[in-house]
Amino acid sequence: MTIATYRYEGEGITSEGEQIKLRPRDILINTGPRIHIQIDYSDYMKKLFTERAIDIIESRKGMALIDTGATKSCIDLELAQDFSFPVIDEVKMSTPSHSNYTSPLYSGIMLDITAMAKKGYVELLGVEIANQGIDVIIGRDILAMGLLVYNGVDGTCAFAI
Amino acid sequence: MTMLEKETKIFESKLPEFVENNLNEFVVIKGEEVGFFANKLDAVNYGMRTYGPTGCFLVRQVAEKQPEISMPALTLGLLQSK
Numbered sequence: 001m002t003i004a005t006y007r008y009e010g011e012g013i014t015s016e017g018e019q020i021k022l023r024p025r026d027i028l029i030n031t032g033p034r035i036h037i038q039i040d041y042s043d044y045m046k047k048l049f050t051e052r053a054i055d056i057i058e059s060r061k062g063m064a065l066i067d068t069g070a071t072k073s074c075i076d077l078e079l080a081q082d083f084s085f086p087v088i089d090e091v092k093m094s095t096p097s098h099s100n101y102t103s104p105l106y107s108g109i110m111l112d113i114t115a116m117a118k119k120g121y122v123e124l125l126g127v128e129i130a131n132q133g134i135d136v137i138i139g140r141d142i143l144a145m146g147l148l149v150y151n152g153v154d155g156t157c158a159f160a161i
Numbered sequence: 162m163t164m165l166e167k168e169t170k171i172f173e174s175k176l177p178e179f180v181e182n183n184l185n186e187f188v189v190i191k192g193e194e195v196g197f198f199a200n201k202l203d204a205v206n207y208g209m210r211t212y213g214p215t216g217c218f219l220v221r222q223v224a225e226k227q228p229e230i231s232m233p234a235l236t237l238g239l240l241q242s243k
Contacts, residue, residue: 048214070232084215
C-alpha cells in the first residue's frame with residue numbers, strides 16, 4: 001500500500017496589507033482536501049488511437065478535490081471533451097441554478113494520483129467544475145479503493161491505496 | 162434530445178426481458194444494436210472498438226434498479242457547477 005500525505009501551505013494578506021503565512025488547518029478548512037492528479041487515456045484507448053492513426057493529446061496535470069459526500073467521481077466537462085473520452089451513460093442532475101440537465105459519464109480514463117505514482121482506470125461524470133479551480137472530484141467510488149485520513153488539527157490529509 | 166436518449170429508452174423498455182435473461186451482465190446498446198458481456202471492461206472495450214474510441218454508446222449493468230448517484234456539494238450548490 002502506498003501512502004501520500006498532503007500538508008497544505010500558503011500565504012495570505014491581512015486587512016492591513018501584511019503578507020502572512022497561513023496555517024495549514026485554515027487552508028484545509030477553506031479549500032478542502034485537494035491532491036495533484038494527472039489525466040490520461042487508458043492503455044486500451046491509446047492502442048485504438050494508434051491502430052486508427054488518430055492523434056492523441058498529451059496527458060494533463062490538474063487538481064482534484066476529495067469529496068466524501070459524492071457517490072460518483074467527476075471530471076470537468078471541458079477537460080473531458082478536450083480528450084474526447086467515450087460517453088457510456090448519462091445521469092440526470094439538478095443544481096440550484098440549473099434543473100434537470102444531463103451529465104455524460106466518460107470512460108477510457110486513466111487517473112494518476114501523482115504523489116503516489118498510482119494509476120487507475122476510472123469512469124468520471126462530466127460536470128463544470130473548472131471555475132472552482134479543480135479538474136476532478138474524487139468521490140466514494142475511488143475512495144472505496146483506499147484509506148483516507150483527514151487530520152483537521154494538523155492540517156493534513158493522507159490517502160493510501 | 163441527449164446523446165444516449167434513444168439507447169436509454171431501449172434499455173428501459175427492454176429491462177424486464179434483460180433481467181429475466183441476462184441479470185447482472187453488462188449490456189452495450191448503440192442505436193438498435195444490443196450486446197451482453199460478463200464484465201464492464203469487456204463491454205466498454207467492445208464499445209470503443211466497434212463504435213470508435215471517442216464514440217457514444219450506452220453501457221449498463223442489467224439490474225432491476227440502477228445505483229443512485231448523490232453529490233450534495235454539486236446539487237446543493239456548495240460547489241457552483243453548471
